[in-house]
Each structure stands twice: as C-alpha cells, then as structure tokens.
Amino acid sequence: xxxxxxxxxxxxNGNTGFLLKYTLDAVECEERKIIFIGDKEIQPCDGxxxxxxxxxxxKEDAMQEIYPELxxxxxxxxxxxxxxxGVTAKLKALIDRTYLLYxxxxxxxxxxxxxxxxxxxxxxxxxxALATFFAQHQMVYAGGVVGTGSRDKEVKRDLRAVRNxxxxxxxxxxxARLIRAQK
Numbered sequence: 804x805x806x807x808x809x810x811x812x813x814x815x816n817g818n819t820g821f822l823l824k825y826t827l828d829a830v831e832c833e834e835r836k837i838i839f840i841g842d843k844e845i846q847p848c849d850g851x852x853x854x855x856x857x858x859x860x861x862k863e864d865a866m867q868e869i870y871p872e873l874x875x876x877x878x879x880x881x882x883x884x885x886x887x888x889g890v891t892a893k894l895k896a897l898i899d900r901t902y903l904l905y906x907x908x909x910x911x912x913x914x915x916x917x918x919x920x921x922x923x924x925x926x927x928x929x930x931x932a933l934a935t936f937f938a939q940h941q942m943v944y945a946g947g948v949v950g951t952g953s954r955d956k957e958v959k960r961d962l963r964a965v966r967n968x969x970x971x972x973x974x975x976x977x978x979a980r981l982i983r984a985q986k
Contacts, residue, residue: 804832804979807876808918809869811883811894813841818920818958822950822968823882826918829972830878830979838872840865840893848899855906866900873901874909877979879942880972881933882918888925890932898936910940914978916971917947920958926951943982945975 808827812819820839827835843865853861860866873879883890890898904910915937919929926949937944948971950964951957958964 804830804834804877804976804983805875806830806832806835806878806880806975806979807872808835808837808880808882809894809897810837810839810841811881811891811897812839813891813893815839815841817884818950818952818956819882819884819918821956822920822948822958822964823880823918825965825968826880826882826916826948826972826975829969829976830880831973831976832878832979836872838869840869840897843893845893845896845900847896848902854903860900860903862900866897869897870904873904876913877983878914878916878945878975879910880916880918880975881936882920883929883933885919885921885925885929888928890929901940905940908941910942912982913940913942914945914975914982915940915942916945916975918950918968918971919947920950920952922951922953943978945978946971
C-alpha cells in the first residue's frame with residue numbers, strides 16, 4: 804500500500820505539516836510520501852478542456868510530477884491551514900487541476916482524508932470542502948481532523964487533534980485494506 808500526504812501550507816514545517824505527518828505516519832503501508840506544494844509552481848486551471856481531448860493537462864508545472872503520485876496512491880491525505888474559511892490558493896489550484904483525473908475516474912475508490920489547522924474558526928468548513936472534493940472523485944472518505952494553532956508548532960498542544968490525527972491514519976488504513984480485499 805502507498806500513502807501520500809499533500810501539504811497545502813506555505814510553511815513546510817509548520818502546524819499543518821506537523822499534524823499531517825502524524826496522520827500519515829499512522830497509516831500502515833509499505834511506502835509513504837509527503838508532497839509539500841508550498842514551494843512548487845502550480846498554475847490554476849483555466850477550464851480550457853484540452854485535457855478532455857489530449858488526455859493530459861497541457862500546463863507544464865509541478866502537477867506533471869504530482870499526477871503520477873495521485874494515481875499510484877491508495878491513500879491520499881490532504882492537509883491545509885484555513886485561509887478565510889477555505890484552503891490555501893495553491894491547494895485550490897491543485898484541486899482544480901485534478902479535473903483530468905476526475906474525467907477519467909482515476910481517483911475512484913482511493914481513500915481520502917482531511918487534515919486542517921485553524922487559528923480560530925472555520926476548520927469544519929474546510930474539512931467539508933475537502934470531503935466534497937473526495938466525493939466528487941468517488942473516493943472513500945475516511946474523515947477529517949481539525950487542529951488549532953497559529954504560532955510555530957502550537958498545534959502540538961492540541962492533544963485531542965493529535966489523537967484524532969493518529970486515529971484518522973488508522974481508519975484510512977482499515978478502509979484501504981477493505982477496498983483491496985474487494986478487488
């Protein structure tokens with residue numbers, strides 16, 4: 804089994820990365836990888852629909868290396884801080900650019916999980932948005948966790964979020980195993 808974590812935070816080792824790592828480390832798998840998109844160029848989708856004709860996205864950026872990771876993964880955990888009750892702009896661009904995968908149902912039956920860090924409010928709204936993304940791709944949603952923290956490594960003190968992150972990784976493992984057993 805292969806699991807990836809995608810960090811939509813602009814800070815590689817911030818609160819989101821910390822909680823995402825706890826979740827990903829709890830997934831029982833042979834291989835795992837965190838993809839930090841904060842320093843990657845990801846252009847927004849402009850709705851040209853050329854992916855429908857050409858079978859690939861025509862934009863040449865970091866998505867060309869992310870698409871194979873998404874295709875290979877059994878478990879996809881997406882982490883983001885809340886930005887005005889939504890995901891970060893770069894993560895939104897990545898989500899929109901999965902239109903190619905959506906049209907070919909390439910993420911169908913993969914397990915998805917959401918890890919969100921908020922300063923004060925709207926964490927549940929962001930988890931809900933990520934759950935909708937997983938549902939649109941016909942993925943199996945393992946759940947989401949919301950942690951609180953804005954200062955460096957502050958989310959470490961949110962022990963409930965840390966426990967829930969570990970439980971979420973274990974749940975993602977259970978679901979991925981059930982899906983594999985049915986194939």
